[in-house]
Amino acid sequence: MDSRNFTYMFYGFAAAWVILSLYVLTLVGREKKINKQLEGLRRMLDDKGGK
Amino acid sequence: MRFLQQTYTIAAKDLRSEFRTKESLNAAASFALVILLLFSFAVDPTGPMVREMSGGLLWIVFSFAGALILNRAFARELPNDCLDALISSPISPAALYLGKAIASFLLVLLIEVLCYPAFGLFYDINWTNNLPYLILVSLLGTWSMSVVGTMFSALTVNLRLRELMLPMLVYPTMIPALMAAMKLTTVLISGEPLSDNMIWLKLLIGFGIIFTALAVALVEYILVG
Amino acid sequence: MRDKILYILGLLSAAWLTVNLYQMLLVLPDELRQGHIYRIIYFHVPAWFTCFSAFFVGAIASILFLVKKDYKYDTCAVAAIEVGVAFTCIGMVTGSIWARNQWGIWWTWDPRLTWAAITTLVYFGYLTLRQSIDDPAARARNSAVLAIFSFTSVAITYKAIDWWRTQHPGAVLDFRTGGGQIDADYQSVLYQNWGALMLLAAVLVVIRMRQESAIRAIEGLRRHAHAR
Numbered sequence: 030m031d032s033r034n035f036t037y038m039f040y041g042f043a044a045a046w047v048i049l050s051l052y053v054l055t056l057v058g059r060e061k062k063i064n065k066q067l068e069g070l071r072r073m074l075d076d077k078g079g080k
Numbered sequence: 081m082r083f084l085q086q087t088y089t090i091a092a093k094d095l096r097s098e099f100r101t102k103e104s105l106n107a108a109a110s111f112a113l114v115i116l117l118l119f120s121f122a123v124d125p126t127g128p129m130v131r132e133m134s135g136g137l138l139w140i141v142f143s144f145a146g147a148l149i150l151n152r153a154f155a156r157e158l159p160n161d162c163l164d165a166l167i168s169s170p171i172s173p174a175a176l177y178l179g180k181a182i183a184s185f186l187l188v189l190l191i192e193v194l195c196y197p198a199f200g201l202f203y204d205i206n207w208t209n210n211l212p213y214l215i216l217v218s219l220l221g222t223w224s225m226s227v228v229g230t231m232f233s234a235l236t237v238n239l240r241l242r243e244l245m246l247p248m249l250v251y252p253t254m255i256p257a258l259m260a261a262m263k264l265t266t267v268l269i270s271g272e273p274l275s276d277n278m279i280w281l282k283l284l285i286g287f288g289i290i291f292t293a294l295a296v297a298l299v300e301y302i303l304v305g
Numbered sequence: 306m307r308d309k310i311l312y313i314l315g316l317l318s319a320a321w322l323t324v325n326l327y328q329m330l331l332v333l334p335d336e337l338r339q340g341h342i343y344r345i346i347y348f349h350v351p352a353w354f355t356c357f358s359a360f361f362v363g364a365i366a367s368i369l370f371l372v373k374k375d376y377k378y379d380t381c382a383v384a385a386i387e388v389g390v391a392f393t394c395i396g397m398v399t400g401s402i403w404a405r406n407q408w409g410i411w412w413t414w415d416p417r418l419t420w421a422a423i424t425t426l427v428y429f430g431y432l433t434l435r436q437s438i439d440d441p442a443a444r445a446r447n448s449a450v451l452a453i454f455s456f457t458s459v460a461i462t463y464k465a466i467d468w469w470r471t472q473h474p475g476a477v478l479d480f481r482t483g484g485g486q487i488d489a490d491y492q493s494v495l496y497q498n499w500g501a502l503m504l505l506a507a508v509l510v511v512i513r514m515r516q517e518s519a520i521r522a523i524e525g526l527r528r529h530a531h532a533r
Binding site: 231235236238239240241245248249252253255256259290291294298301302305 | 371419423426427430433434437438440442443446447449450451453454455457458461
């Protein structure tokens with residue numbers, strides 16, 4: 030019983046941390062996407078302003 | 081008094097418009113009958129199990145067919161900017177919402193009146209044992225469905241994916257009322273005593289009251305802003 | 306300056322979580338009947354408490370948005386609810402693993418779990434609704450109404466173990482039972498981990514809020530750029 034309980038406990042903790050990490054990764058990914066869009070827009074506005 | 085007058089006007093308008101074309105009534109009725117038919121292939125239609133499943137089966141049919149009708153509640157106003165006209169008219173948004181909820185409620189009830197005999201026919205079950213209580217449960221369950229469904233119909237009216245978003249939002253919110261209606265319908269059709277299941281009846285009534293109050297209070301923000 | 310505070314708070318929450326991990330894994334003794342698996346409670350319960358708090362903040366922010374019509378409340382609502390959904394997933398998965406070990410089943414339809422599933426579904430619906438509305442004003446209004454509606458399921462999930470007899474264990478913490486159901490050491494580590502997770506959630510919410518403001522600014526800029 031003890032070793033199986035230990036395995037399940039490990040999976041439980043791992044699941045909590047994995048889900049947290051996945052969420053943090055989505056936040057990081059979204060940050061990169063936002064920065065890329067901002068760059069593109071700034072460039073487009075500069076081009077239009079420069080004309 | 082004026083509020084009730086406005087509500088009645090909107091409900092009558094919707095019902096009149098629906099009965100002229102019968103488009104969503106026909107679609108919902110056909111859909112309901114087809115599902116009943118399909119389920120009879122999925123399970124042995126004359127087995128003893130059907131009595132235990134009756135509530136679940138019936139309310140799934142009502143939910144799916146009802147979704148078609150509830151979707152139309154606000155979607156019917158989209159062509160020719162009718163929705164904008166209604167919102168800018170002197171009718172209070174709550175009266176507009178309540179009138180549509182009542183109209184949808186009556187239309188879904190019509191589908192149920194069609195489905196119960198069909199169910200009795202296809203599955204060879206006598207469903208009239210506890211008819212007064214069955215009618216009460218149908219009324220309460222259908223009202224809960226109408227209240228929530230019309231509310232979310234207003235929410236999703238301007239979306240591209242309206243037909244997808246409405247069921248996605250309505251069904252989880254409706255689960256408590258649906259569970260109670262299913263359980264009570266099974267109990268009534270099987271002939272078990274209702275007194276053991278009063279908690280479900282209270283849940284159904286409570287759900288109806290809470291969500292009607294919430295919806296009437298909040299619908300103005302959705303429609304007008 | 307704000308960046309620095311956020312960074313420090315993030316590190317603080319990570320450090321606190323690590324200290325708690327040491328406590329819960331190496332210091333505290335096993336539970337009598339469950340053995341090691343009970344230690345999941347230190348993530349399962351705090352995750353759900355954090356999730357409920359986040360949804361509560363989301364509901365309040367939504368009400369404030371509808372009343373005051375200031376978009377910062379809408380930003381706060383979506384951030385809080387998204388973080389809440391992440392913690393819901395943690396709560397559901399840890400609970401399911403614990404159930405598999407202790408009850409032999411991954412899931413059951415008792416009132417507590419059913420309402421937890423409903424809560425998860427309606428808030429996923431919230432996020433989906435937000436994605437499907439393009440107009441920012443309509444998006445903010447409609448999702449605010451949905452957030453208020455959806456909070457009823459959170460309240461009922463919380464009270465489910467008081468109102469029904471559930472397979473899910475009843476209340477054990479002192480603030481709900483008045484004391485005596487759970488060992489004091491266990492309880493203190495549970496609250497500590499709740500604190501750490503709340504701190505982490507707060508940091509994540511602020512980060513998400515800044516992203517939402519940036520997205521709104523981008524939408525405005527884009528409209529501005531294409532208008533020329």
